Amino acid sequence: MTTPPTVDVHAHVLLPEIETLVDGLPGLADAKALDARRNGPAALKANGPMIGERIPRLTDPSARLAAMDAQGVDVQLVSPSPSHYHYWADEETAEKVYRLANEATAAHCAAAPDRLRGLGLVPLQHPETAVRALEHALEQGLSGVEISSHTPGRELSDPAYEPLWTRAEETGAILFLHPFGCTLDERLDQWYLSNTVGQPTENAVALSHLIFSGVLDRHPGLKIVAAHGGGYLPTHIGRSDHAWTARSDAGAGCAHLPSSYLKRLYFDSLVHDPYVLRELVRVAGADRVLLGSDFPFDMGTDDPVGALRAARLPDADFHAVRGGNAAALLRLRKD
Incomplete structure (x- = not known):
């Protein structure tokens, strides 16, 4: 058997041309204000230098x-940085955003087509x-698209x-389901709870809607x-199963136990805990978990293979x- 390549499915590219496109448009100021309220001043202050020192890795192939x-x-x-979603944009602007995101991501990946695959936006x-x-x-040669957990007024269901x-x-x-912003809003505006609690919450809510x-x-x-x-769903799926079994309203929309659908989904490995990763592999199946690092952001890992090795999975x-x-x-294909 040939050894498979090491593949990181959670890596981002920053596309400054998108921010230039939307700069000054109606709706952007309100979106930024909402983002500021959700994250809080301390997080925003830390984000600037964090992103600044990562610009080369985010933009230079x-x-x-x-x-x-x-x-x-x-x-x-x-995949594009989720900050490029701009779900506030009108239809004309939204088309410009997704076209630019798709084309720019494809161009970035074209610098090393044997090593970089890309996702666009919708x-x-x-x-x-x-x-x-x-x-x-x-059409740009991308492998698919990145989506958030919801958009204002609509769930993925x-x-x-x-x-x-x-x-x-x-x-x-x-x-690629990647949340951006949590609807718990100001309740998470300290200690970077907007990310540490907000992101896994949004993942769990979005997946529950799909299931x-x-x-x-x-x-x-x-x-x-x-x-x-x-997010929180795979390690707390037993509660979903119980509700589906015990309540007519919970079981009305899907045909099978909620836990069974985990084996129809894929999950990245970025959980920051080897025991949680082992549990994810147990409930979803080893064939449904993919290496992920959130490259190159600070909430990711600089050693995704080492983090995977720490889970001590069978070879x-x-x-x-x-x-x-x-x-x-x-x-x-690996030659």
């Missing part, structure tokens, strides 16, 4: 590749254009997204990759998570 070499990562699946706030945005991403799920299933496109609404029943072939190990499971699963998902 050569700096990215050097960092990958240092980490022992062969391939990255690169405007979830305009479901009627989401299929067109997905197809545009695929909204029937308006059925055409997107249908087309993603038909094309085999990857949908309990029957989206995964109607679209069993969807390739959804949940960032941050799926076959270790190599599947390290790269075998992602290589199959991305249809990579």
Whole structure:
């Protein structure tokens, strides 16, 4: 057997041209104000220098590749920084954003096509254009798109997204579920709770909407990759199973126990705890967990393979998570 490449499915690219595009447009100021309220002043103060020192790795393919070499990562699946979602934008602006994001991400990855694969964006706030945005991403040679956990006024269970799920299933496109912003708002505006509590909460809520609404029943072939190990849901799925069994309202929308759907999803390994990672592998299956680092942000890991090794998985499971699963998902070939 050949050894699979080491594949990191959670890595970001910063696209300054998108921020130039939306600068000064109506709606941006309100979106920034909401982000500021949700994160709080201390987090915003820390974010500036943190991002500033990472600009080369976020924008320069050569700096990215050097960092990958240092980490022992062969391939990255690169997605735009979630700060580029701009779900406040009107339909005309949203189309410009997704086109620019898709084309710029593809251009970044084209610098090393054997080592960089990319994801684009779709405007979830305009479901009627989401299929067109997905197809545009695929036309650029990208592997799929990145989506957030919700958009203002709509959850991922909204029937308006059925055409997107249908087309993603038909094309085999990857949908990378990565939250940006938590609707708990100012309750999390200290101590970076907006991220440490907010992100895993949003993951759990979004996945629960997809499961309990029957989206995964109607679209069993969807390739959804949940960032941050799926948040709180995989380690607390027993409560969902109990509700589905005990209550008619909880069990009305999906055909099977909620825990069974974890084996239809993919999860990155970024949980920051080897015991939690072992539990994620247990409940989802070793074939459903993929290496993830959140490159190059401070809430990620600079040693994703080391973090995986700390979970002390059986060798076959270790190599599947390290790269075998992602290589199959991305249809990579190692010569």
